[in-house]
Amino acid sequence: MHLKKKFIQFALKNQAIQFGNFKLKSGRNSPYFFNSSCFYTGKNLIKLGKFYASLIQNSKINFDSLFGLSYKGIPIAATTAMILKQKYNLNKPFFFNRKIFKNYSEKGILVDNNCIKNKIIIIDDVMTSGKTVNESIKVMNSISSEIEILAIFCAFDRKENENNKIKYKIDEKNQKNSYQLFSIINIIDVIEFLKDKKIFTKHIKQIKNYYKKYGSEILKS
Structure with missing residues (x-):
């Protein structure tokens, strides 16, 4: 919890956690948004890397x-x-990976696929439904059958579902198309932090109502 609180403070200080009305890629209107680009200074990227490295190290996952x-x-x-x-x-x-396939020089969709090792961990900033991650996994699997994806690491887990079907089941990596998900924080951590600190109180109810509608778990009152 100490690591979580430190990261929430870090995110709020740099306005990476924002409150308002945001249109998401999923089409949903969200009362909050996590913007990792707010960390893009040399100093903050080092701090961000330390949070990720600590999360990875604590996971005890042996990756390549x-x-x-x-x-x-x-x-x-x-x-x-x-x-x-x-x-x-x-x-x-x-x-x-690239968003667009390159058909010249260093061809392909991955950079640099010469350094791909068998056991991989995926690094992303936010997990919502897992749709983008799933698309990239398909690309990697099409390149090599020897690639083994061990886990996904992100800064922020929105803990949402897609059409009431959870795409990624935490701690059930042996199931097909299911991978361990590790996040530094999730939206429930943020709600509890804001309630405890009695800050941004006018936004808490909106976030809770949104989560009750789209969340992947039952939210405690």
């Missing part, structure tokens, strides 16, 4: 390489790879 999900997962994966080496002496390669 990091995959940064385009676009926002790319700088996070790069920073995290550097922190893993600097702080934990883990020298792991990272790679990432």
Whole structure:
């Protein structure tokens, strides 16, 4: 919980957690938004990388390489790879995907697929329904049958469902199309933090109502 509280404070200070009315990629209107690009300074990226590296280290997962999900997962994966080496002496390669297939020079959808190792962890900023992650997983599986995706790491888990069907079941990685999901914080952590600190109180009810409608778990009152 100490790590969670520190990250929420870090996110609020840099306005990465925003309140208002936001149209999401899913088409839903959300009373809050998590914007990892608010961390994009040298100082803050180092801090962000430390949070991710700590989360990865605490997971005890034995992996070979990091995959940064385009676009926002790319700088996070790069920073995290550097922190893993600097702080934990883990020298792991990272790679990432393009949104558009490249048919010249370094061809393909992945950069650099020459450094892909068998056991992969995916790095992203936010988890909503998992649709974007699932699309990238299909691409990787089409490239090599030897790729094994161990887990997904993100800063913020919105803990939402898609059409009432949860795409990613936490801690059930042995099920088909199901992977372990590790997040630094989730929306429930944020709600509890705001309630405890008695801040942004006018937004808490809106967030709770939204989560009761789209959340993947039953929200405690």
